[in-house]
Amino acid sequence: MEKGLKDYIRLTLIIVVVFSWLACNQEPTQSAQVLPKADNTIKASLRQAQPKVEQDTIPTYTTAIYKTHIPEAVYGLLEKKLPGWRLPSPDSWEKYWFHAYKKDSALVDYVNGDFNGDSKSDYALLLENEQHAFTVWVLQSDGNDYKAIKLLELNEATLPLDIGLELIDKGKLNYLSMDEGADDIKTIDLEHHAIQVSNFEASAETYYWKDGKYQSVTTGD
Incomplete structure (x- = not known):
């Protein structure tokens, strides 16, 4: 009886050891990982056609415009009196401004x-x-x-230029007086034509000949 009990215990231990060994050597199972699907759809906003840009109706000017507006004699004077100086290319200005300043006998420069x-x-x-x-x-x-005569050095000018010339007729001219720090509108009588140097949509200075030299008044701010 005692021998049979010992055999039973021995068999039980063997079974436990075998199952323990099998459990330790079994490959661990990995839980399946669900990956998000790639979003290959194109958003509707990106598919929409871009609005069409209105056609630019302002002409593109070349240096040929100078030949039709500036007398040949002026080119001779430039070569003789101001060697090394030249008229800037028309594309030095935005097309809008070059076109806006073009008159029958005047240009932006x-x-x-x-x-x-x-x-x-x-x-x-x-x-x-x-x-x-x-x-x-x-x-x-x-x-x-x-x-x-050097009228005005444009030391801070950069491209595209935002400066243009205008002819002011003789007669009464309103200007902004800075006397004593007060901004007052006053009037002068121009005896001759004058030259207005304008910063587009900003300030302007008008130069006129008096007492053997050019003087100026502020005619825009």
Whole structure:
């Protein structure tokens, strides 16, 4: 009886050991991982056609426009009096502004008139030199000749240019007086044509000849 009990216990231990060994050597099962599906759909907003841009009706100007608006004699004066200076390419301005300033006998960088009252034509030009610096010059009649007068250096000018020239007729001109820090509107009588240098949609300064030199008043802010 005692021997049979021992055999039973021995068999039980063997079974436990075998099952334990099998459990330890079984490959662990991995739980399946559900991956999100790739979203290959294109959003409707990205599929919508972009709105069409209206056709630009403003012409593109080239340097040929200068030949139709500026007398040949002015080119001779430029070569003689201002060597190294030239008219900027029309694309130095935005097309809108170059077109807006174009008149029958004037451009954004050229006007002519009688600035000193001697009944001869004078010419104001916005010019560029070889270092790409910009300056407003006047080719002004001086007896039987012409002289070049530097009217205004545009030291901070960058492309596209936002500056243009306009001819002001003689007569009454309103201007902004800065006397004693007060912003007052006053009037002067221009005896001759004058030159207005305008910063587009901003300030403007008008230059007029008086007492043998150019003086200026603020005519826009």
